[in-house]
Amino acid sequence: MNSSRVRVGVVGASGYSGLELLRILAYHEGVEVTYAAGSRNGTEPLRDSTPFLPESIASLRTESFHPDRASDLCDAVFVGLPSGASGAIALELWKRGKTVIDLSGDLRLPKGAYESWYKKEALVQHPKDVGAVYGLTEWNRTQIQSARLIANPGCYATAALLALLPVVRSGLARSGMPIVIDAKSGVSGAGRKPAQNTLLGELQENFYAYKVGAHQHTPEIQTQLGLSDPASIVLTTQLLPTVRGIFISAYIPVHTPISADDVMVLYQNAYEEEPFIHVHPPGRYPELKHVRGSNLCHIGFHVHTAPGLLQVFSVIDNLQKGAAGQAVQNFNLIYGFPETTGLRVSPMYP
Numbered sequence: 001m002n003s004s005r006v007r008v009g010v011v012g013a014s015g016y017s018g019l020e021l022l023r024i025l026a027y028h029e030g031v032e033v034t035y036a037a038g039s040r041n042g043t044e045p046l047r048d049s050t051p052f053l054p055e056s057i058a059s060l061r062t063e064s065f066h067p068d069r070a071s072d073l074c075d076a077v078f079v080g081l082p083s084g085a086s087g088a089i090a091l092e093l094w095k096r097g098k099t100v101i102d103l104s105g106d107l108r109l110p111k112g113a114y115e116s117w118y119k120k121e122a123l124v125q126h127p128k129d130v131g132a133v134y135g136l137t138e139w140n141r142t143q144i145q146s147a148r149l150i151a152n153p154g155c156y157a158t159a160a161l162l163a164l165l166p167v168v169r170s171g172l173a174r175s176g177m178p179i180v181i182d183a184k185s186g187v188s189g190a191g192r193k194p195a196q197n198t199l200l201g202e203l204q205e206n207f208y209a210y211k212v213g214a215h216q217h218t219p220e221i222q223t224q225l226g227l228s229d230p231a232s233i234v235l236t237t238q239l240l241p242t243v244r245g246i247f248i249s250a251y252i253p254v255h256t257p258i259s260a261d262d263v264m265v266l267y268q269n270a271y272e273e274e275p276f277i278h279v280h281p282p283g284r285y286p287e288l289k290h291v292r293g294s295n296l297c298h299i300g301f302h303v304h305t306a307p308g309l310l311q312v313f314s315v316i317d318n319l320q321k322g323a324a325g326q327a328v329q330n331f332n333l334i335y336g337f338p339e340t341t342g343l344r345v346s347p348m349y350p
């Protein structure tokens with residue numbers, strides 16, 4: 001083992017987010033992947049269970065999680081289990097002095113909101129009580145740099161917040177009228193666990209809404225936008241017959257008059273220096289294939305002058321900027337690596 005590298009582990013390594021983390025971390029020049037936990041593949045070496053992963057980590061075995069093993073073998077751990085299981089493991093490792101990035105929703109919300117939207121018992125009164133920092137990298141850099149426990153944002157929340165924050169923070173959005181977020185995801189957003197509604201026969205050539213009025217990312221988006229009224233957000237989540245990608249169309253009632261140039265300036269001010277965010281000029285709009293397989297977020301917009309409505313589009317790859325990519329971006333910040341380390345990948349096209 002190269003002792004100058006950060007020793008990292010992935011818990012949930014047999015899941016989609018965990019596998020994406022391994023895919024990124026295997027080529028990260030500052031880390032040594034020393035631990036992988038997740039029961040689906042027993043103790044088979046990754047070489048056998050996931051032959052598409054690179055040779056550098058092929059001999060690693062995916063083992064059942066044990067906090068002692070994780071603590072002994074790792075400086076930092078990414079935890080990507082379902083909400084309800086993930087946060088407890090993240091907290092256990094954080095208490096043992098590890099740097100932890102939790103990909104679940106367990107440490108993103110205060111107790112009341114968590115329990116009413118996730119229908120599970122909260123682990124903490126408030127994530128701040130354990131120093132958990134919300135890991136929306138572009139908007140929380142200073143806090144992330146000095147954190148040891150990161151609540152990595154949800155995939156829909158990442159796409160929505162990156163699109164909406166410049167507008168809401170500018171004061172351009174009109175209060176008292178909801179922001180409507182029409183959100184669509186590829187099926188890998190539902191995870192690897194088999195379910196009837198994600199079968200090829202159900203999804204191919206189909207398209208449907210789910211969890212309408214009940215999606216758990218609603219309060220995450222609302223609180224991170226700094227909006228106190230839960231009714232200020234209407235989120236509709238829908239499943240696309242694709243594997244990767246999130247496409248958001250958001251409708252924001254705005255004070256008029258505004259021009260497309262005004263809006264472009266807002267986005268340029270927010271994101272001009274950002275390596276992973278690309279803002280399309282007026283008249284051009286993002287597509288899923290602009291970001292697939294990469295940590296990029298592409299944003300576009302249109303001003304509907306007459307009703308005073310700003311329409312904003314954003315696209316991300318749910319497993320990259322929506323999960324593993326952003327988690328590594330946060331890890332890079334914490335350990336002082338250039339933020340793009342391990343993440344300089346062009347999207348796959350077509």
Ligand SMILES: NC(=O)c1ccc[n+]([C@@H]2O[C@H](COP(=O)([O-])OP(=O)(O)OC[C@H]3O[C@@H](n4cnc5c(N)ncnc54)[C@H](OP(=O)(O)O)[C@@H]3O)[C@@H](O)[C@H]2O)c1
Pocket residue numbers: 011012013014015016017018037038039040041080081082083085086103104105153154155188189190191192193318319322323
């Ligand atoms: N998929 C996305 O696009 C995405 C985006 C952002 C955030 N997230 C979040 O990331 C986390 C992982 O999501 P995913 O989509 O990668 O899920 P997934 O593909 O279903 O993988 C879940 C992983 O957790 C393990 N696991 C399941 N139940 C467990 C339990 N009760 N105790 C211990 N381990 C358990 C699984 O192990 P087995 O192999 O044994 O089943 C697997 O390794 C979730 O909290 C999700 O909300 C996902």
